[in-house]
Amino acid sequence: MGDYFGLEGKLVATQRISTDIDSMPRGGPNARLADRWLQTAHLEYTDRSDVPDSIKQAVIGALVQIGTHYGTHEANARLVADMVADIAQPRILELGAGHGLLSQRVLDLHPGALVTVSDIDPALVAAIAAGPLGSHPRATVRCIDATAIDAPDNSVDMVVLAAGFHHLPPGAAARAISEATRVGAKFLVIDGIRPEEPSKLLLRYLILPPVVGAVMLFRLGSRWSAILPTVHDSFITCLRHYSRAALEALAAVHPSITVEFPATDRIEADDKPVIFARP
Structure with missing residues (x-):
């Protein structure tokens, strides 16, 4: 009987951990309130089934361009x-x-x-x-x-x-x-990796990368049809790290x-x- 109840306890504990993980903030279990605000359930264009493949390919192409140029x-x-x-x-x-x-x-x-x-x-x-x-x-x-x-x-x-x-x-x-x-x-x-300080998260992580990415793509000669959806996905990416x-x-x-x-x-x-x- 002891073994049975021990196994049952482990199963309950595992189920509780799984439930906790499902609802865990991107900033971790003890993330501050401000950190919890700075996340989103919205999907990037590349993850959405209702987005035309042409937009997805434009984003992927832009990421390839940036990744290749900057190593x-x-x-x-x-x-x-x-x-x-x-x-x-x-x-x-x-x-x-x-x-x-x-x-x-x-x-x-x-x-x-x-x-x-x-x-x-x-x-x-x-x-x-x-x-x-x-x-x-x-x-x-x-x-x-x-x-x-x-x-x-x-x-x-x-x-x-x-x-x-x-x-x-x-x-x-x-x-x-x-x-x-x-x-x-x-x-x-x-x-x-998401910073754990909300001020750093907001200023240096959520705002700068999308803006810098847009400038990079503009300098590399990308079209606005690729730049805008890429900035959109870059911003959401930062919220989901x-x-x-x-x-x-x-x-x-x-x-x-x-x-x-x-x-x-x-x-x-x-x-x-x-x-x-x-x-």
Whole structure:
């Protein structure tokens, strides 16, 4: 009887934690009131089914342009390649690949890497498959849901999700962490980390990045038809980023999962690495 009630207690506790996570603010369980105001349930254009594909492609194209010009894709790819440098043929699963440039560059940097490039959007997967990755001998292109990964346990050396973790609401984000660490030894997330000071969040994080992004795109010669929806999505992205405390709480849903915030020389508004792992 004691064992039964112990198991029942664990199930109740797990259910309570899951419920708490579903309603957790992006600033973490103990986020201040001002921090809770500065978040949104609105979706980015790239996540909406009622938005024409032309707008989504305009946003993706603008992000590619910025990431290529300012070296974001290169920096992220080198981070991934460095983390598996001591493995002769590392198996890497990229979730939420979008345009696929990260995986494409990782294949260039690591001559033995075997990469599965995936996204949940069939249209994006089709576009990736129609490009260079579709015929690359060390690449596989698949449609995969980050919260329900169709792959065996410990089937890859690393799972990576760049600039996309914030798209997941807390409950889904916790499931993605569980799934990614089930199939891979490490789950590398590269995304913005929400400041915990409301003044810094408002002035330096929510206002400057969209404005700076618009100026960057204008200088790069982008059309207003691409700039305006990209600024819209940039603003929502900043409202949806998770704080360090929130990321720790998401990992804590599964007691065996650890979370690490590697030191980086990236500026505060840049996307930063977070590593989730099981022992």
